[in-house]
Amino acid sequence: MHLFEVLIWLHVAFGAAGLIAFWVPIASRKGASNHRRWGRIACYGFLGAGVLAIAMALLSLYGPEERIPSITDRELFAGLFGWMMLYLGILTIGFVDYGLAVIRHSRNRAALRSARYQSVILAVVLSALWCGYFGMKVGHPLMQLVAGVGLVAMALQQVYIWRRETHGQSYVGEHFRALLGMGISAYTAFLSVGLIRIVPDQVFNPLIWAGPSIIGVSLIVYFTIRTKPKAERKIAPSA
Template identity: 40%
Template sequence: MELVLFRCLIAAHIAAGATGAVAFWVPVVGRKGSVNHRKWGRIFTRAVLLTGCLAIVMSLFTLYDPMGVHPHLAGRFDVPFVRGIFGWMMLHNGILTINLAWYGWLCVTNRRNVAANRTWLNIGLQYVVMVAAVVCAWQGMKIGQLLMVAIAVVGMATGITNLLFIYGRNPSPVDWLKEHVKALVGAGISVYTAFLAFGSVRLIPSLALQPAMWAVPLVIGLTIIIYHRFRIDLQAGLNPFRLIGRRGITASD
């Protein structure tokens, strides 16, 4: 019964993730602020939130009974590995995905009203993802999986940078938009990483921990984020390089 329920969760997880993966590209490549941008952005956000929630439930099943819900991995990986990758790391990634999607949605909903982002849920998610990152890194070191440590760095950086914006003073008029892009593209990276990395375990287990399976979505996502951040500054009449210089001077003061 437990395995049947877990497989139902996998099916729902794949369906929600696939919806998010498809919807992701409409806001990214389409005209910003258009009806389609807003419509597909909502679809993407809801699909990703559901995907993250299902990932958390699946991770808890794995932590409880690693081989019971992953019988196809018996003889290929040991219990600590399965518990680490499909339990602790998936738990971290599920929380990170929810964090990014919710934070990105609030940024565009509240826009320049940064104080409105200081809800108990939004702030709580930042601390939860940082705690999950510490646990993921610790469990990764225990089983010698540096990938778990590397992923944990992403979660920790997400929580810290999000809090810096939430409590930051005098943000530029377009900072909220850059944060919106960062978070929702980050959620897209998470979805595609799950498909390529975790999905490959079922199809070609030997590829599951290949760096390329994790690096490809990350590189593409970072490229999209950097491009749009510079584009936003330029459209607002701001010089991105001058802004970087000013922030450096302010920080040194």
């Protein structure tokens, strides 16, 4: 068995655990034991899938073997299965990292300004910019769409991190948005592995690939409205 195939199976195992566990904390009571337990499973599953997606992307770009030789447009293949998968892997890791960090540092936002967290955000931004540029180069709107989602998400994170004052419960909304974003990037990356094998004639259909973004952004808007602090709630200054 080739290394790439081993990575695929590991990616499927980690991704399946994350994809299944992902919906339990969304449906369960927030803060309850099931929410925390299944949330951790989803995060660790997606974290592993993200690392493996990066490894597969690098192999697709620089490996000695030609991946999926039936695809003749190699530049487009490099875009979707190389640079976009690399970006989505980094984006997934970034969302997991931030989603857990805002809970861990809910009373000390200054900790999120450290090089430790800012370097992860920078990695997402740089990979998103390259993904969007390559998408324009090969003329595929999907790459530009997912790159835009990541750039907007990182900008919103920085607004929260560097804002002078926030509501005391603002970190809850940040937590929801980050982990829902994690689901968007993970589901999109997962399609890049399974879609080519299930419906290979639709592998470059942007409507199919955009599905996770449409559903995920809708959930983000819903939870943002639902968890928006009331105006009269006490403002918490930055630490």
